[in-house]
Every structure is written in structure tokens, then in C-alpha cells.
Amino acid sequence: MSLQEIKIFLKQKLASTIDAVELTSLMGMLIEAVTGWNRMQQIVNINTELTKEHQAQLENYAEQLLNGKPIQYILGKAWFMGNELMVNEHVLIPRPETEELVEWIISYASIINKSLSILDIGTGSGCIPIALKLALSNCIVTGLDISKEALAVAQNNAKNLNAPIHWVEKDILNTAALETSYDIIVSNPPYIPLREKKNMQEQILNFEPSIALFVSNEDPLIYYRVIAKIGKQNLSKNGQLFFEIHYDQGNSILALLDELNYHAELRKDSFGKNRMIRASLK
Ligand SMILES: C[S@@+](CC[C@H](N)C(=O)[O-])C[C@H]1O[C@@H](n2cnc3c(N)ncnc32)[C@H](O)[C@@H]1O
Known part of the structure; x- marks a missing residue:
């Protein structure tokens, strides 16, 4: 089959499940991953015959898309703040909202203008500490996760992007205090109550x-409470907490932080939803 023929074949296969505009973009990505041709080369090669291996690979990818697998897991990579990261089933696909949280930290740290120590709790793919280290090279950055498998992905990403970071494997919910103090503790913790699963x-x-996603219906703010308590012992003077939050939990988290003696500021993301918080001890 030529590239043209396989594109028609795959589009027919996927048209009922994926919207046409998205499908065009996904197909371009898959074809590039298999053949190495960028979009311009795909136009030039539209009548070129594909090898049997390339056809089989594209059909296999299309089958995975049909089964609902996100393109990032099919290709094993995702982009975060311009960095290409490896992802697999052990890590969350980094989200654009989280980029906005990182941008907030970078602008805060740039104003402070000194070498800061930064801890990311629940690091997943390592997207947050890697982006911070690459933007703020004089900072000392640590990523922490409970998942050994996630940490392996994060370490690999940091190595590929030349971002020297310290890694810690720890269950933060069973940690009273950390060994080191930090100027910034950031976290995008699990925050979706289990009851939302059905939607x-x-x-x-x-x-x-x-x-990476869920918390109990009974105690949905558990990570924020535990991390804020740890912050009382492990934030250095003028230290800051930065959190990504569920858009619905802004006011409850502000109340929780106030009770724990923090000043806090709530910010919306670019979709206008309450999405992030900065807090420092009163
Ligand atoms: C919402 S994901 C965030 C991943 C990444 N920071 C991002 O923004 O894409 C939450 C992360 O917290 C980790 N996690 C869950 N429970 C944890 C715990 N008790 N202690 C430490 N990390 C935990 C998960 O493994 C997951 O990587």
C-alpha cells in the first residue's frame, strides 16, 4: 500500500471513534513515528509504497487508538514545557495545567533570584522537577514518589535531558517530616475523589x-493536609508551598491552609478554573 492508501484505510477504521480534525493530527504523529517522515515529507511521499513492517506497525497503532489508548502511551512519549519525556503506564501523562503551575514557580523563583532548594512531591514522569531544573539551573531540585516504577521513568527523563536531580522513594502519607529543609515544596498530588470515577x-x-489520580471520598484533601504539615517543619524561612488542585476544592484547601497557619493565594488556569495555590507560613 502507498502512504495515501494506508491513510484512507486507517481513517475509515477510526472515523467513527475519533473526530476528523484530531484524527488528522494523530495520523500525522503515528506516520512520523513509524516512517520518520515529518509532515512535509509525508506530503512529498504520499504515493510512496510503505514496507510491510511499516504497514503492520501503523495498523497496530490504529488498533490501540481504537481501544482508547492515549497517543502518548502508544508512542511512549509526551511533551511538557517543550521537553520530550518518556511516559509509560506507571506515570500520569503531564497536563497543560501543570505547565501553568511550573511557570508560576519559575516567575516566583526568578524574582527571588537566589539558588533555591526545591522538592516536588508525587513526581511521576519527573515533568515538574525537570522543567524547573532546566529553567533554574542554579537551584537544587529533588523529586519524590512512592512508585519505584515512576521514579525509574523520571530518572531516565532527567538523564536524557541533562537535568541533575535528586530522587527519593517515599510514601509521603507515612512521613512525619523530611530530613532536609526546602525553599519550595511543590506538589500535584492525587486529588480526584473516587466518586467522580463514574463521570x-x-x-x-x-x-x-x-x-496518581484518586483519593478517598471521605478525605479528599489528605495530601494537601499532610504536605502542609510537613511544610511546617521542612520549609525554610520564607519557604513556599505550590499546589495544583482540583478546580472544585479551592476554597476547602484555602480553609485547610488557614487552619494550619498559612497565608495562601488561589490562581485560576487559562481555562478560568481554580487550579493552583501558593502558600507560606504566617
Ligand atoms: C497526579 S500525579 C502527578 C505526577 C506529575 N507530578 C505530574 O504533574 O504529571 C501524582 C503522583 O503522586 C504519586 N503518589 C501517590 N501517592 C503517593 C504517596 N503516598 N507518596 C508519594 N507519592 C505518591 C503517584 O505515584 C503519582 O506519580
């Missing part, structure tokens, strides 16, 4: 790690 896309439920 979520299968694409997320079937493929993203539930340890």
Missing part, C-alpha cells in the same frame, strides 16, 4: 495509573 473518560480510567 471520567475511559481513556483515563483504563490507561492512567489510579495511584
Whole structure:
């Protein structure tokens, strides 16, 4: 089959499940991953015959898309603040909202203008500490996660992007205090109450790690409370907490932080949803 023929074949296969504009973009990415041709080369090669291996690979990818697997897991990579990161089933696909949190930290740290020590709790793919280290090279950055498998992905990403970072494997919910003090503690912890599962896309439920997503209905703010308590012991003078939050939990987290003696500021993301918080001890 030529590239043209396989594109028609795959589009027919996927048209009923994926919207046409998205499908064009996904096909371009898959074809590039298999053949190495960028979009311009795909136009030039539209009548070129594909090898049997390339055809089989594209059909296999299309089958995975049909089963709802996110393109990032199919290709094993995702982009975060311009950095290409390896991802697999052990890590969350980094989200654009999280980029906005990182941008906030970078602008805060740039104003402070000194070498800061930064800890990211629940680091997943390492997207947050890697982006921070690459933007703020004089900072000392640590990434922490409970998942050994996630840390392996994060370490690999940091190595590929030349970002020297310290890694810690720890269950933060069973940690009273850390050994070191930090100027910034950032976290995008699990924050979706289990009751919301029934309204979520299968694409997320079937493929993203539930340890990265869910908290109990009874205590949905557990990570924020535990991390804020740790902050009372492990934030250095003028230290800051930065959190990504569920858009619905802004006021409850502000109240929780106030009770724990923090000043806090809530910010919206570019979709206008309450999405991030900065807090420092009163
Ligand atoms: C929402 S994901 C965030 C991943 C990444 N920071 C990002 O923004 O894409 C939450 C992360 O917290 C980790 N995690 C869950 N429970 C934890 C715990 N008790 N202690 C430490 N890390 C935990 C998960 O493994 C997951 O990587």
C-alpha cells in the first residue's frame, strides 16, 4: 500500500471513534513515528509504497487508538514545557495545567533570584522537577514518589535531558517530616475523589495509573493536609508551598491552609478554573 492508501484505510477504521480534525493530527504523529517522515515529507511521499513492517506497525497503532489508548502511551512519549519525556503506564501523562503551575514557580523563583532548594512531591514522569531544573539551573531540585516504577521513568527523563536531580522513594502519607529543609515544596498530588470515577473518560480510567489520580471520598484533601504539615517543619524561612488542585476544592484547601497557619493565594488556569495555590507560613 502507498502512504495515501494506508491513510484512507486507517481513517475509515477510526472515523467513527475519533473526530476528523484530531484524527488528522494523530495520523500525522503515528506516520512520523513509524516512517520518520515529518509532515512535509509525508506530503512529498504520499504515493510512496510503505514496507510491510511499516504497514503492520501503523495498523497496530490504529488498533490501540481504537481501544482508547492515549497517543502518548502508544508512542511512549509526551511533551511538557517543550521537553520530550518518556511516559509509560506507571506515570500520569503531564497536563497543560501543570505547565501553568511550573511557570508560576519559575516567575516566583526568578524574582527571588537566589539558588533555591526545591522538592516536588508525587513526581511521576519527573515533568515538574525537570522543567524547573532546566529553567533554574542554579537551584537544587529533588523529586519524590512512592512508585519505584515512576521514579525509574523520571530518572531516565532527567538523564536524557541533562537535568541533575535528586530522587527519593517515599510514601509521603507515612512521613512525619523530611530530613532536609526546602525553599519550595511543590506538589500535584492525587486529588480526584473516587466518586467522580463514574463521570471520567475511559481513556483515563483504563490507561492512567489510579495511584496518581484518586483519593478517598471521605478525605479528599489528605495530601494537601499532610504536605502542609510537613511544610511546617521542612520549609525554610520564607519557604513556599505550590499546589495544583482540583478546580472544585479551592476554597476547602484555602480553609485547610488557614487552619494550619498559612497565608495562601488561589490562581485560576487559562481555562478560568481554580487550579493552583501558593502558600507560606504566617
Ligand atoms: C497526579 S500525579 C502527578 C505526577 C506529575 N507530578 C505530574 O504533574 O504529571 C501524582 C503522583 O503522586 C504519586 N503518589 C501517590 N501517592 C503517593 C504517596 N503516598 N507518596 C508519594 N507519592 C505518591 C503517584 O505515584 C503519582 O506519580
